[in-house]
Amino acid sequence: MSGNHHLYVPGPSNVPAAVQQAIHCPMEDHRNPTIPGLITPLIEDLKKIVLTEKGKVVFFPSSGTGCWEAALQSTLNIGDTVLGASFGQFSMLWLDMCTRLQFKAITMDEEWGTGANPESYHRELSKDKDHKIKAVLVCQNETATGVRSDVLAIRKVLDDLNHPALLMVDGVSSVGSYEFRMDDWGVDCVVSGSQKGLMLPAGLGILGVSPKALEAMKSSTYPTCYFDVQDMIAKLETGFTPYTPPVNLLRGMRVALDMLLEEGLENVWKRHHRLAEGTRRAILDGWGMQLCAKEEKWYSDTVSAIVVPEGEDAVPVISTAFNTYNLALGAGLAKVAGKVFRIGHLGDLNELMLCSAIAGSEMAMMSNGIKVELGSGIAAASKYWLDNPSGA
Amino acid sequence: MSGNHHLYVPGPSNVPAAVQQAIHCPMEDHRNPTIPGLITPLIEDLKKIVLTEKGKVVFFPSSGTGCWEAALQSTLNIGDTVLGASFGQFSMLWLDMCTRLQFKAITMDEEWGTGANPESYHRELSKDKDHKIKAVLVCQNETATGVRSDVLAIRKVLDDLNHPALLMVDGVSSVGSYEFRMDDWGVDCVVSGSQKGLMLPAGLGILGVSPKALEAMKSSTYPTCYFDVQDMIAKLETGFTPYTPPVNLLRGMRVALDMLLEEGLENVWKRHHRLAEGTRRAILDGWGMQLCAKEEKWYSDTVSAIVVPEGEDAVPVISTAFNTYNLALGAGLAKVAGKVFRIGHLGDLNELMLCSAIAGSEMAMMSNGIKVELGSGIAAASKYWLDNPSGA
Numbered sequence: 001m002s003g004n005h006h007l008y009v010p011g012p013s014n015v016p017a018a019v020q021q022a023i024h025c026p027m028e029d030h031r032n033p034t035i036p037g038l039i040t041p042l043i044e045d046l047k048k049i050v051l052t053e054k055g056k057v058v059f060f061p062s063s064g065t066g067c068w069e070a071a072l073q074s075t076l077n078i079g080d081t082v083l084g085a086s087f088g089q090f091s092m093l094w095l096d097m098c099t100r101l102q103f104k105a106i107t108m109d110e111e112w113g114t115g116a117n118p119e120s121y122h123r124e125l126s127k128d129k130d131h132k133i134k135a136v137l138v139c140q141n142e143t144a145t146g147v148r149s150d151v152l153a154i155r156k157v158l159d160d161l162n163h164p165a166l167l168m169v170d171g172v173s174s175v176g177s178y179e180f181r182m183d184d185w186g187v188d189c190v191v192s193g194s195q196k197g198l199m200l201p202a203g204l205g206i207l208g209v210s211p212k213a214l215e216a217m218k219s220s221t222y223p224t225c226y227f228d229v230q231d232m233i234a235k236l237e238t239g240f241t242p243y244t245p246p247v248n249l250l251r252g253m254r255v256a257l258d259m260l261l262e263e264g265l266e267n268v269w270k271r272h273h274r275l276a277e278g279t280r281r282a283i284l285d286g287w288g289m290q291l292c293a294k295e296e297k298w299y300s301d302t303v304s305a306i307v308v309p310e311g312e313d314a315v316p317v318i319s320t321a322f323n324t325y326n327l328a329l330g331a332g333l334a335k336v337a338g339k340v341f342r343i344g345h346l347g348d349l350n351e352l353m354l355c356s357a358i359a360g361s362e363m364a365m366m367s368n369g370i371k372v373e374l375g376s377g378i379a380a381a382s383k384y385w386l387d388n389p390s391g392a
Numbered sequence: 393m394s395g396n397h398h399l400y401v402p403g404p405s406n407v408p409a410a411v412q413q414a415i416h417c418p419m420e421d422h423r424n425p426t427i428p429g430l431i432t433p434l435i436e437d438l439k440k441i442v443l444t445e446k447g448k449v450v451f452f453p454s455s456g457t458g459c460w461e462a463a464l465q466s467t468l469n470i471g472d473t474v475l476g477a478s479f480g481q482f483s484m485l486w487l488d489m490c491t492r493l494q495f496k497a498i499t500m501d502e503e504w505g506t507g508a509n510p511e512s513y514h515r516e517l518s519k520d521k522d523h524k525i526k527a528v529l530v531c532q533n534e535t536a537t538g539v540r541s542d543v544l545a546i547r548k549v550l551d552d553l554n555h556p557a558l559l560m561v562d563g564v565s566s567v568g569s570y571e572f573r574m575d576d577w578g579v580d581c582v583v584s585g586s587q588k589g590l591m592l593p594a595g596l597g598i599l600g601v602s603p604k605a606l607e608a609m610k611s612s613t614y615p616t617c618y619f620d621v622q623d624m625i626a627k628l629e630t631g632f633t634p635y636t637p638p639v640n641l642l643r644g645m646r647v648a649l650d651m652l653l654e655e656g657l658e659n660v661w662k663r664h665h666r667l668a669e670g671t672r673r674a675i676l677d678g679w680g681m682q683l684c685a686k687e688e689k690w691y692s693d694t695v696s697a698i699v700v701p702e703g704e705d706a707v708p709v710i711s712t713a714f715n716t717y718n719l720a721l722g723a724g725l726a727k728v729a730g731k732v733f734r735i736g737h738l739g740d741l742n743e744l745m746l747c748s749a750i751a752g753s754e755m756a757m758m759s760n761g762i763k764v765e766l767g768s769g770i771a772a773a774s775k776y777w778l779d780n781p782s783g784a
């Protein structure tokens with residue numbers, strides 16, 4: 001197909017040219033003497049992204065899923081109880097992993113389109129008088145439904161109840177894109193990946209661990225090797241890794257982190273919000289369609305899941321977008337398969353990139369009998385962006 | 393600035409990822425034994441792009457401007473008379489070059505927004521009973537005004553008058569994008585460059601020469617060296633070049649020509665027409681604005697020059713596009729400076745790329761007091777593209 005590929009799935013996100021160029025470097029020995037000069041500052045800068053000074057951050061050659069596993073295995077023991085809310089494909093899968101890893105998972109099912117409900121957490125944690133629940137899981141950004149959860153509210157539930165469980169957050173599609181504060185929010189483990197807000201190809205899982213999580217690791221007997229976080233911390237502190245890392249991705253991460261820190265993390269969050277809000281104006285005001293996220297408080301600044309009208313199918317919309325317009329939209333997963341398509345708006349992004357996603361979605365909907373007014377999405381998004389200039 | 397750069401000047405055009413990857417190769421000795429295996433097929437394939445079987449095609453490490461010079465110097469003598477029409481910055485500059493190179497240039501001034509007028513050529517050539525005019529110049533695509541000229545009509549003028557002058561065509565922003573037929577149209581020299589329809593970075597000038605042009609070279613005494621076409625032909629026939637070529641660009645050209653030939657040249661032309669027509673619908677029907685090209689017969693399928701309303705200035709529109717939206721639009725040049733901005737629609741391109749250019753132009757105009765209905769451009773372009781699917 002001619003022309004650029006238009007990538008608007010909610011990750012992998014678009015990799016900036018400067019990062020691509022940095023990744024496209026000659027291969028090198030991962031034990032050469034320049035490696036600590038690469039790795040040590042990366043670790044320090046990753047701490048600035050998850051906003052921890054007290055904790056440690058490591059990376060694994062893995063996806064974000066790998067770091068879900070690393071967080072659980074390194075801090076818990078087989079048979080331990082964990083508590084989490086399930087309200088979309090990814091919050092569900094993390095709890096499914098808990099079961100597969102032989103933890104006892106207490107799953108709180110919430111309506112898809114809503115997020116982690118502090119009242120549900122409060123209810124379950126109140127019942128747990130003898131503190132059998134060792135970890136509380138929250139998916140900050142449910143990528144499947146475009147729902148943002150209030151992590152700090154869950155922290156407050158734990159604090160109010162004086163419950164000692166570890167607070168673990170899936171920040172795969174939020175960290176580096178919208179507000180996440182590891183230390184301030186008392187998060188013990190935060191999981192992310194390279195291919196979202198960090199603007200890199202997939203290939204690196206990121207894990208932040210608090211002093212409390214580090215303490216818990218000492219009493220964990222869970223059999224681990226690849227994802228042994230203590231091993232990884234110890235080795236990274238020497239500036240090397242226990243096994244072969246993708247050094248070219250680390251060279252790319254150097255450039256990506258420089259870009260994020262130069263822009264300033266809060267500016268990055270503001271940019272994501274402004275671009276997300278323009279996209280939502282297109283969907284809600286322009287097209288007159290609905291988001292999967294039920295209320296404004298759940299709106300995600302990294303992905304919007306758009307509900308197609310009753311009786312319509314989102315699947316051919318996504319196919320037409322891909323096959324006719326070289327546009328990758330996110331599919332609906334599991335419970336919302338066929339009912340939604342998703343526009344990812346995270347990472348290295350600007351207004352005119354989203355104009356492609358919006359205009360392409362319109363054409364793909366029209367080709368599949370979903371009637372929207374052509375140009376209405378751009379009209380609404382443009383109006384918002386003009387009325388709310390960046391940097392204002 | 394965050395996100396992709398949106399490049400819609402009328403060249404350099406966007407370079408496909410596969411071509412960029414091919415260019416990003418290790419440097420190599422330009423006299424190594426693999427070079428003829430690269431160069432010989434490239435020359436054969438360039439002939440398929442300009443549609444010559446009888447003629448020769450060469451490239452120079454230069455811009456297209458270099459090949460303007462090569463065409464003139466290699467076939468003419470100092471003091472020779474040339475005839476050409478001037479109706480924009482580039483048709484004007486080629487004739488200016490003729491004067492600087494000490495040819496006698498007869499310039500036919502045409503209104504900017506129109507193109508080469510066969511009647512004017514007929515008038516001048518009719519007067520030239522003793523055939524002092526040795527070359528007739530035509531700019532097929534005037535990049536400054538978005539005007540396409542009818543090369544075949546000029547050929548017919550020469551034929552009708554039995555005039556022996558060489559027919560030289562500037563095809564810099566048309567070759568590889570819309571219809572150009574070297575043999576069928578009896579073109580003696582055609583000049584192009586790598587950074588337009590050929591989807592490469594700037595750096596290579598392309599020159600096609602007919603048997604008649606080759607014959608003329610024998611009697612040329614013009615002092616040349618770098619742009620000596622006979623030398624270049626002789627050396628290329630050995631598979632090498634007389635001086636160092638950018639081998640990485642040639643490796644990229646291999647991929648670019650493969651892409652064009654796989655798509656099929658006529659399909660490439662159709663794609664350009666369809667994308668151009670959608671863009672024109674945005675300008676004319678959506679925005680209700682005018683093209684610099686005065687009539688449909690002049691409309692260029694590679695660039696549209698958009699006239700801003702009387703009293704408005706196009707310069708800040710272009711600045712806002714660049715500074716606020718990371719969008720490069722073409723400026724108005726010389727006579728149309730400040731009066732037009734240009735959207736290039738050539739090379740590796742698809743609908744949603746142009747949606748960025750259209751939506752960005754709207755926002756940049758609105759920010760500078762030029763009132764258009766937001767979304768109207770996308771509405772008109774999308775409608776055209778939906779009503780006229782590709783491949784239909």
